Amino acid sequence: MDQRLGRSNQSEKKEAGTVAGAYLALLANRGVDYLFGNAGTDFAPLIEAYSQAAQTGVPVPRPILATHENLAVSMAHGYGMVSRRIPAVMVHVSVGTANMICAAMNASRENVAILLTAGRSPLTEQGLPGSRDGYIHWAQEMYDQAGMIREIVKWDYELRNAEQLTTVVDRALAIAATEPRGPVYLSLPREVIAAPRSDVERPSPSRLSAAAPAAPDANAVAAAARMLARARRPLIVTANAGRDAAVFDALAAFAERFAIPVVQHRPRYLSLPSSHPMNLGFDPARLLQKADAILVTESDVPWIPSQVAPAPDCKVIQCGLDPLYTRYPIRGFPCDVAITGSALGILSALTAGLADGLDDQSVVDPRRRWVADERAAISAAAEASRNAAARKHPLDPVWVSHCIDRAKDARCIVINEYTLFPDHCRFEFPDLYFGSSSASGLGWGPGAALGAKLARPDSPVMAVVGDGAYMFSNPAAVHHASALHDLPVLFVVMNNAMWGAVERSTRAMYPDGLASRSNQPAFVQLGKLPAFEQICEAAGGYGERVEDAATLPDALDRAISVVKNERRQALLNVICGPGGTA
Ligand SMILES: Cc1ncc(C[n+]2csc(CCOP(=O)(O)OP(=O)(O)O)c2C)c(N)n1
Numbered sequence: 001m002d003q004r005l006g007r008s009n010q011s012e013k014k015e016a017g018t019v020a021g022a023y024l025a026l027l028a029n030r031g032v033d034y035l036f037g038n039a040g041t042d043f044a045p046l047i048e049a050y051s052q053a054a055q056t057g058v059p060v061p062r063p064i065l066a067t068h069e070n071l072a073v074s075m076a077h078g079y080g081m082v083s084r085r086i087p088a089v090m091v092h093v094s095v096g097t098a099n100m101i102c103a104a105m106n107a108s109r110e111n112v113a114i115l116l117t118a119g120r121s122p123l124t125e126q127g128l129p130g131s132r133d134g135y136i137h138w139a140q141e142m143y144d145q146a147g148m149i150r151e152i153v154k155w156d157y158e159l160r161n162a163e164q165l166t167t168v169v170d171r172a173l174a175i176a177a178t179e180p181r182g183p184v185y186l187s188l189p190r191e192v193i194a195a196p197r198s199d200v201e202r203p204s205p206s207r208l209s210a211a212a213p214a215a216p217d218a219n220a221v222a223a224a225a226r227m228l229a230r231a232r233r234p235l236i237v238t239a240n241a242g243r244d245a246a247v248f249d250a251l252a253a254f255a256e257r258f259a260i261p262v263v264q265h266r267p268r269y270l271s272l273p274s275s276h277p278m279n280l281g282f283d284p285a286r287l288l289q290k291a292d293a294i295l296v297t298e299s300d301v302p303w304i305p306s307q308v309a310p311a312p313d314c315k316v317i318q319c320g321l322d323p324l325y326t327r328y329p330i331r332g333f334p335c336d337v338a339i340t341g342s343a344l345g346i347l348s349a350l351t352a353g354l355a356d357g358l359d360d361q362s363v364v365d366p367r368r369r370w371v372a373d374e375r376a377a378i379s380a381a382a383e384a385s386r387n388a389a390a391r392k393h394p395l396d397p398v399w400v401s402h403c404i405d406r407a408k409d410a411r412c413i414v415i416n417e418y419t420l421f422p423d424h425c426r427f428e429f430p431d432l433y434f435g436s437s438s439a440s441g442l443g444w445g446p447g448a449a450l451g452a453k454l455a456r457p458d459s460p461v462m463a464v465v466g467d468g469a470y471m472f473s474n475p476a477a478v479h480h481a482s483a484l485h486d487l488p489v490l491f492v493v494m495n496n497a498m499w500g501a502v503e504r505s506t507r508a509m510y511p512d513g514l515a516s517r518s519n520q521p522a523f524v525q526l527g528k529l530p531a532f533e534q535i536c537e538a539a540g541g542y543g544e545r546v547e548d549a550a551t552l553p554d555a556l557d558r559a560i561s562v563v564k565n566e567r568r569q570a571l572l573n574v575i576c577g578p579g580g581t582a
Contacts, residue, residue, distance in 0.1 A: 042119020
């Protein structure tokens with residue numbers, strides 16, 4: 001956890017002003033660099049406090065205006081996901097909270113820590129600074145505003161008075177930063193933040209640390225090590241072990257030493273270099289039935305049970321900060337041993353447990369040969385599918401993925417709202433690829449890319465999204481934010497003019513049904529779409545429509561050059577045929 005929890009080692013100097021001013025200064029003191037905001041009447045004391053801070057020079061989080069709450073939270077998600085710091089978001093009372101829930105759910109399922117906040121309708125009808133003065137102040141009030149979002153966040157609270165400010169903020173940040181990390185929610189009534197600040201001493205840095213994760217249990221590790229040591233065909237399945245960037249090297253060393261192949265099923269963070277000899281791609285289905293021991297690490301859905309299952313005698317070890325995913329109502333994957341702990345801690349404990357029995361080359365060498373054969377087969381199949389895709393018209397997403405891979409800088413951060421095929425791309429370092437949340441609340445990718453750019457201003461950033469995902473992202477708000485905050489990124493829209501995932505799901509359920517034979521099934525075709533490239537151009541960016549496979553590489557080069565050399569956002573509207581993974 002690298003969040004600074006304080007900037008100096010003394011108590012903060014006391015100043016005149018409001019709770020709003022003290023709150024902003026406290027956030028900055030606790031290492032919150034950015035406050036993503038979508039404002040309303042509840043913001044008045046905060047806006048005044050920002051002006052006062054500008055005059056006094058008190059450090060406060062930089063305000064980042066976003067014209068939709070889904071965008072504000074997606075930007076915060078992207079920023080937190082890349083930086084591992086905790087950003088804050090503030091939205092307008094109940095209605096703003098309603099608008100941010102989808103993006104908050106994405107962050108929650110991916111363990112991204114965010115301090116989500118919202119105003120409250122003023123509590124009083126008159127008599128206090130901040131009392132109701134607009135007709136909306138009655139209808140916007142709810143009996144339980146936080147109830148809307150309570151299932152998604154780790155903790156929620158309403159600030160009641162000036163005196164508890166430090167405890168509340170420090171507790172919120174410590175809970176958000178404790179693994180498994182996640183968003184927390186704090187509501188801030190207008191009279192409370194408009195009140196005079198308290199003169200209660202505020203320790204700096206915070207005295208409320210995040211809790212360290214549990215250490216892996218020695219007996220469980222020993223049992224898992226025995227299962228892996230005996231296996232002829234062991235397999236690791238992960239989605240998110242790489243959320244701790246240090247795992248990228250640790251998993252590489254572990255997999256290599258003990259010759260255990262790794263499949264990354266629907267990864268949100270990559271956990272292994274593409275070129276690693278134990279990397280067996282992204283599809284567990286073809287390997288699952290061959291496996292006799294499976295180590296699932298940080299993977300909520302290691303395979304789809306209705307489509308494929310491991311052999312009945314295959315041992316399954318589930319590892320993670322919350323290996324049973326207790327926040328998911330149903331999850332019935334087999335689990336012979338469950339180990340709670342960080343991926344890094346568990347890999348290190350398993351290394352010690354396996355070192356005795358498994359450095360035996362007679363066990364490891366045959367595995368290594370098996371994995372090499374599997375890897376060769378996967379790479380041959382990928383090449384065949386690229387060749388088949390190469391000259392298709394309209395463009396094939398496989399070919400688009402390959403061209404993106406060839407065009408991108410080796411250090412480019414790629415945000416994938418699921419249309420990019422990572423099996424046709426190379427990522428050799430941690431934190432270069434981020435996939436959309438397993439909650440799949442569409443509209444995340446473009447905002448997350450802006451947040452990633454904020455976290456790593458010197459890295460090129462690209463968002464690859466479907467036309468559906470792009471429209472869910474509030475494009476006008478996205479392009480406005482990119483220009484306003486000087487966050488030039490490249491958006492590649494794979495435009496198949498449909499909600500392909502909806503069609504694929506219908507065909508899968510009713511392969512012989514009428515809808516499968518229809519040219520116009522309901523709720524699938526998007527018909528005539530806007531010229532997306534012009535939406536980007538309207539915000540001062542560069543836009544191009546690409547219809548021909550042969551012209552895509554040059555179009556990518558042009559767009560990448562505009563983003564890099566002119567510091568302007570760019571959008572390629574790539575007209576694709578059906579395809580996709582969801
Ligand atoms: C907020 C939200 N609403 C609806 C969905 C259901 N949904 C899943 S994929 C999808 C279509 C996405 O379209 P597009 O981005 O064009 O990709 P394609 O499926 O065509 O490959 C929809 C509507 C969702 N995941 N999230």
